[in-house]
Amino acid sequence: MLIYVFRRLLTAIPTLFVIVTLAFFLIRVAPGGPFNQERGLSPVIKANLEAQFGLNDPLWKQYLNYLNNLLHGSFGPSYNLPDFTVGELFWKGLPISVQLGASALILALILGSILGVVAALNQNKSADYAVIAVATAGSTIPTFVIAPLIQLVFGLSWKLLPIGGWGDGALINKIGPVLTLALPQIAIVARLMRGSMIESLRSHHIRTARALGLSDWSVVVKHALRGALLPIVSYAGPAAAALLTGSIVVETIFSIPGVGRYFVDAALNRDYTLVMGTVVVIAIFTILFNLIVDILYAVVDPRVRYD
């Protein structure tokens, strides 16, 4: 197992390298530069700035420079937020995004699984239809509609939650964003769980367990659930990577100082280093969670072996 993990981490290095290279040249091909915005920068200052950040060097040299810095753990300075390095920006914003994303993910996994199991156990009964309705709604309504609706209902009409803001991480400020992030995930998890649970309940080992006279509870929780968990596990990996790296919609609407906004802003402002930093962070999260998923696979399903 350890050898497997080690090997996977080794193969992640070339993947990361390809992604970094692709992203680096893609953003450089785009017209414009970090100091070309309509801000009336005098040409002398602009030239100085570009010289200072090495933007006049040939592209291959900048690329090698960037890789060198990256290997030494430095993402470089942000061009549009000049007081910060990209590392500092992530150091500040990432914990916030991770907190929200992780809470939403845990909520979605627990609630979604419960809903899915309930639906599967009552297949084609009213409870099942209710869950399907919730799941359809949750996966159809886009987050940029859910978020303002939550603000409208819970914030403005009922005055239960603040409309937005981080409030130094007060619990009440997190409820709205976490709900918004979790709802679509709950829908997807419930749907997946329902499908795989129905299949799992039909399998031979469940029939055997029932024939042996095990209680319903033990059949469902100990035997059927375990087999039904695999699709959820494989879904949770990419979902976790996406949730933990911040959502631009949720963070914009609820005014959360996370990292979700960086990517779009940076790409539009040609803040090259911040774009690259975001790409690297997202890639690392994705690779990491895919690895965790594969390890969990072996834990959940003893038939899976990595030798």
Next chain:
Amino acid sequence: MTEIAATSVPPTVVGRSLWGDAWARLKANRAAMISLCYLILMGLVCIVGPWFVPHQYTTIYSDYVRTPPSFSAYPKEEMIKTALDDVVRRMRVDVKDVKQDGGNLTITLTSSKPIDERYLRYLDRSDTFDGAQILSKSPEGNELVIGTTVRQAYFFFGTDNIGRDLLSRTLVAGRISLAIGLLAGVVAVVIGVLYGATAGFAGGKVDEVMMRIVDVLYSLPFIFFVIMLVVFFGRNFVLMFLAVGAVLWLDMARIVRGQALSIRRQEYVQAAEALGVGQRGILLRHVIPNLLGPVVIYMTLLVPQVIILESFLSFLGLGVQEPMTSWGVLISAGAKNIGTANWLLLFPAFFLVSTLFALNFVGDGLRDALDPKDR
């Protein structure tokens, strides 16, 4: 199996085609049919509707900023007064008396100086009054009796932040959103089908390389890709669909490739080959009809994705630009004004969400109708 079928089915019975069969099953699906009707209705309302709404989606009514939706005609009583006060302030005169008789107003104006008659233009220029004329005039000219009609206007969905009619804006936005959804969906399907079919038929090394390219594009963060396309193409409305379509073809390519690969190995294709049917015949008679099912299903599920993506981009300010509008633009404006004017969010959100629901139901219905495994 074939032997039994050959003996038990009378030869006179005409078999239903794949599509006839699918249509019959789709018709039996109530949710899908209702959704289909709803979509057709929504399309018609959005295409034809704006011509029947008395307001242009770009017209700015400065007297009606953030007017709440209402079925009764505007202006309301107190609005006439504020509008009149506003006009009178501009004319620098005082109101001595106002008499209202249905839609007609008789206003007596006074001033310390003689009143310039050209000032009446201010009345006509406002959105509330119309056809101002002088009824009588005092000898010194500093007292004027004028008659004017109140211009009636209906704002069923209310008006937005700068006084544009939300109903016509929502309908025009629907045109744009639906058009982008369909066109970008077609772009994605065409690219995906061509790419996937080529890879699937070529097989071998070509297939290997082509699918690796798809894998690489998959591994890039999706939003990065979209934003790069927007950065390249600029915030151009027409190029938007190309960008959106160009991002969403990856799934289509994979599905079509898989289908093409599996169809090529089917026994009926081998049988056709053994009977001497040419490549062209096999392609037209067996491969394309069998590919179409999944393509149609995927396309109906793709359209809502495209609409969401377009709305999302417009929400971020990257998509459709003012004064052109789409549901995403309207929802974005609505989300910023929920405190003061929640109808700006609720109406466009309802239109978008109900359309997405209907599209999903139709897609699910088509999948059930066309999926051969279901039989």
